[in-house]
Amino acid sequence: MLWAAIHLPRRALDAALRRQPDPAAPLALADGPPQRRVVVQANENAAAAGVHPGQPLAAAVALCPGLATLPFDAAEASRLLDLACAWAYRYSGQVCRDEADTVWLEVGGSLGLFGPWPRFERLLRDDLRELGLAHALAVAPTPLGALCLARHRDGLAVRDTAQLRRALDALPLALAPFAPAQREALAALGVRRLKQVFALPRAGLRRRFGAGLPELLDKLTGDAPDLRPCYQPPDFFEARFEFDDEIRYHTGLLFPLKRLVGDLCAFLVGRDGGVQRFELVYEHELRPPSTHVVGAMASERDPARLFELAKLVLERESIPAPVRAFGLRATELPPFVPAGRDLFEARPAGAMDWPALQARLQARLGDEAVYQWAPHADPRPEHAQRRVRSLRGRCLLPPPLPRPTWLLERPIPLRGPAPELLAGPERIEAGWWDGDDVRRDYYVARTAEGQRAWVFCAAGERGPFMLHGWFA
Template sequence: MLWACVLLPQLALDTVLRRHPAPGKPLALVHGPLQRRTLLAANGAARARGLQPGQSFATAQALLPDLTAIEYDEESVAQARRLLAAWAYRYSSQVSVAFGDAIVLEIQGSLGLFGPWPLFEARLRDDLAALGFHHRIAMAPVASAAHVLAGHRDGLAIENTAPMLSALAQVPIAQARLPAAAAGAFEHLGLRRLGQVFALPRASLGKRHGPGLLAQLDRLRGDAPEILPLHRPPDVFDARIELSFETESTEALQFPLRRLTSDLAAYLAGRDGGVQRFVLRLEHEDHGHSDVPVGLLAPERDAALLFELARGRLAQASVPAPVRGLRLLARELPPFVPAGADLFDLRAQQGMPWEQLRERLRARLGNEAVHGLSAVAEHRPEYAWRRDAGETSPMPVQEPLPRPAWLLERPVPLRDARLQLLAGPERIETGWWDGDDAQRDYYVAETSQGQRAWVFCAPGERGAWMLHGWFA
């Protein structure tokens, strides 16, 4: 087996920065009691001004009055970890979050699908950069070894056990993720590298530090089986962003909306599925909320399209009260079937597939403004079709005469002394059972101006023509 470890060195801070409208300004995470709050993490702009994790919040405010302080939220970090696990599920069916600050995935079975490791690694890094997470990646035959090596050296890739043991031997004890008591004792003895710990007598090591340390070292070297709980993505996507301000403008919600739809797309890609309906929940100060439903005619998972549709629906919604939080909830997650495409795409550069154009029009104009047509088994032309919210159904070929593409809402008299009949008649006698009896002889005719019309008159007559449609 081969395991890739995606180490997340600043997961809590990234969870905030990726959702913050101004991540480049000084910002810090704070935690602890109200009277003794300390800095848990600080971004680059804050560290450049002298702030460091562990400082008291009062000191940080004295050094940097314009510091943006955000309370550490454990649930938000757990939500980000679940999102990353769902994303990693796209590349492997064996994904684990057992290490807390890292995602590990078994990749040996995936190399044939995603290419050799350098290409696979580049793809992982591109995805993580787009999602907004700092990361370090390493590969090794043992998951815990990959975890340790990722913290020691970013980009390390080892496929065999012998070079893995050599690389582990060079890891400083401070980076070996050993229990704090054991690591302190080793450093007190003058041991600096993990290889020196491997060389200690096993019996003495177990007697002094217990069997738990021996078991950890055995798993690290691959001498004992490593059983990791595997992640299974949930069947519902539920993500929320709390705003640092109140707003009644939907324009101000576009930044968090883009992040939520991007996360939804990453989650769907991991499930190899799509979404056909989701809800944008606007949370208000009084704990109330208002919902903006977003429905699609077919499952989709493209991040840009989902954002465009959600933005269009949100722009049409009325905001009854100031918004303090935005939540995206998706329960209907059907399988995703990519639309077929030509081998050589003949569309213009600025063109788009009909499916995407249809969804954009529905989002901007409303559901009722865009619809398809479906045929109805009815001889009367005005009743032979109906509006359909789904895909457009192909109209069947009518015999013996063709049907016009433009059918008038109601027939109107046609007065043309030079009307020329081209085909017909086609007699229609029906509708006596519903009180709208129709007895007509239809003809295809050409007017004096060269237009091709669909006309009818009373059965057996030639005159008093009624125009019912135009041919293209």
């Protein structure tokens, strides 16, 4: 097996930066009691101004007057790690995570699908940058070995246990996956590198530290299996943005909407699924949450298309009250089946197929404003069609005689000389059940001007005729 370790050393900061319209602006995360708040993490521009972890927040603000500060949010950092797992599931069926800052995926079985490792690595890094995740990436035959290499030098890749052992020998003790107490005790013995730990007698390590440390060393080098629970994607998606101030207009929701839709699509691609319906959730100060539904005609996972549909719904519907938090919830995740395309696509690049156009019109005008006409099982011409949103699953037997392409809104008397009857009669006798009873004999006729008409008269009669439609 070959494991790729994706180390996310600043995932709490990345979670905060993903929610900022300008991620390059100086930003720091702070924690601690209100009187003694200290900086936990800071982005590059804040660090360039002298802001660093452990610094009192007041000193950081004095060094960087434009510094924006947010509270350290461990729950949000954990949700970002879950999103990274959902994304990694796209590339491997074996994805694991720890409770700190690492996602592992088994890539040995995926190389045949995604190409050799340098190409595969570029795919992973491009996606991670798109998700806004600062990362270090390394590959090794064991999960813990890959994590140590990722912490040591980004981009390292070793393929067998002999190479892994040589690479681990040179690592300092600080990069080992030991508990802090174990690391301090080994340092007190004069141990500085992993090579020295490997050289210590196992019996002595077991007496001093218990069986856990030797077992950890065996998992690190591949001498013992490292069994970890694999990630299983959930059957729903839910994410939210919380605002410092109330949002009163839909324009203030567009940036979080784009980020939420992007996260939804990353989740869907990971589980190889789509979404046909999801909810925009608005949380208010003094009233229950409200929702708007966004729907598509078919299962989708294209972020641009889903964002456009959601944006049209935002523009059409009014926000019922000022918004303190904004979320997206998708509980119906049907399989995704890509639309069929010709080998040589003849449509212009910007053209949309009918399902996409229909979904866009419905998002703009409302569900009831866009419809299709479908055959209905009623012999009366006035009732033979119904408005429907989709024609799927509707199959009716064709009528015994042809029907005109132009049906008049209401029948009118046929003027002029008697027409030539070409086909018929077709008797329609129905409607007794709803009070609109008809008894008619229909004919295909040619008028004196040569037009083909659809006419009827009373049942059993040969006139006078009423005109009900024209044939093309």
